[in-house]
Amino acid sequence: MKNIAVIGAGTMGNGIAHVFAQRGFTVNLIDTSAAQLEKALKTIGTNLDRQIAKGLLTEEDKKGVLQRISPFGAIAEGVAGAELVVEAATENTEIKLNIFRQLDAAAPAGCILASNTSSISISKIAAVTKRPAAVIGLHFMNPVPVMKLIEIINGYATDEAVTRQMVDLAEQLGKTPCVVNDYPGFIANRILMPMINEAIYSLYEGVAGVGEIDTIMKLGMAHPMGPLQLADFIGLDVCLSILRVLHDGFGQPKYAPCPLLVNMVTAGFLGVKSGEGFYTYVAGSKELVVSQRFA
Structure with a gap:
């Protein structure tokens, strides 16, 4: 081949x-x-x-x-x-x-x-x-x-x-x-997306801020990137699409997308690709800046 x-x-x-x-x-x-x-x-x-x-x-x-x-x-x-x-x-x-x-x-x-x-x-x-x-x-x-x-x-x-x-x-x-x-989300996203969704729910419910959530997962769980930063990197629209596939495929409420994620995608805040999601992205800058909406 x-x-x-x-x-x-x-x-x-x-x-x-x-x-x-x-x-x-x-x-x-x-x-x-x-x-x-x-x-x-x-x-x-x-x-x-x-x-x-x-x-x-x-x-x-x-x-x-x-x-x-x-x-x-x-x-x-x-x-x-x-x-x-x-x-x-x-x-x-x-x-x-x-x-x-x-x-x-x-x-x-x-x-x-x-x-x-x-x-x-x-x-x-x-x-x-x-x-x-x-x-x-x-x-x-x-x-x-x-x-x-x-x-x-x-x-x-x-x-x-x-x-x-x-x-x-x-x-x-x-x-x-x-x-x-071949089952919804396969393995990678069947495990990853509920974690990202739970991180968004934790932010939505005021349990902790963007930086705190990501820092806890990076330092406490040895993740190279926090779940909210990773969601921005993947694209919040893509995350929402995959969660909907999981929710439709399994019919279980644990896969229901967080309303905050739905609102952000609806408003066009998609993460890196749009310049703002949970963080704000400036071309040429590697500094990780939490969006003013969550600061």
């Missing part, structure tokens, strides 16, 4: 393209937005420069990685000849189902279709294709070039040979694969 297509040139998509190309794979990076594709290639270049500065790569390595990534604006053209397609579009069920319908029609026979979804059912995605045995979840962690984990999710109909192939592939990428089954 050498020819990979990645759909979506956002944060996750460009990271996935980066790691595949760095390991010698030929990558077609697909996005309907030419501006997003251009931004993605610049981001990959910047991240490669960071690796060069750390002595992990050479300038020649960087040149090779970028030469192995080709931008495409249409799915049909971009997946021609692909042996694996990794979908990394917005975490929206209908968007993903529509993409997989197109992939099923356009991707070559024998091509494995994978989704980077962090919560949406792989079985549901596979059901809109005529090749459910070849559909699997490959949940990379952000930032993709740095994080070692790939959560591999078996859909109800995923073939065991496909799973084994993806485990081998993850190891080729220098990642650690963990295979899980």
Whole structure:
């Protein structure tokens, strides 16, 4: 397997393209937005420069990685000849189902279709294709070039040979694969999101402030990042979407999103991506400043 297509040139998509190309794979990076594709290639270049500065790569390595990534604006053209397609579009069920319908029609026979979804059912995605045995979840962690984990999710109909192939592939990428089954939130977000939600509830109920909650989890539980800062990093809209998947999937009140989270997303305070969430973010500054709304 050498020819990979990645759909979506956002944060996750460009990271996935980066790691595949760095390991010698030929990558077609697909996005309907030419501006997003251009931004993605610049981001990959910047991240490669960071690796060069750390002595992990050479300038020649960087040149090779970028030469192995080709931008495409249409799915049909971009997946021609692909042996694996990794979908990394917005975490929206209908968007993903529509993409997989197109992939099923356009991707070559024998091509494995994978989704980077962090919560949406792989079985549901596979059901809109005529090749459910070849559909699997490959949940990379952000930032993709740095994080070692790939959560591999078996859909109800995923073939065991496909799973084994993806485990081998993850190891080729220098990642650690963990295979899980297809239930709401899988493992990573089934455990993480209720913790983040409880941290937001603790703030909402006045138990403690933003800084106190995050400091307690960092110093007391050895977390590298507090849950509120992590929520900002993930995107509060993404957190809300995943909690709704969990709540709908299990029907249990413990997964109900905190009203504060709902209000923040409704008002457009999404965390790092919007410049403000539980913290305020200024371009070029690494200082962690609690939002005035919670100070």
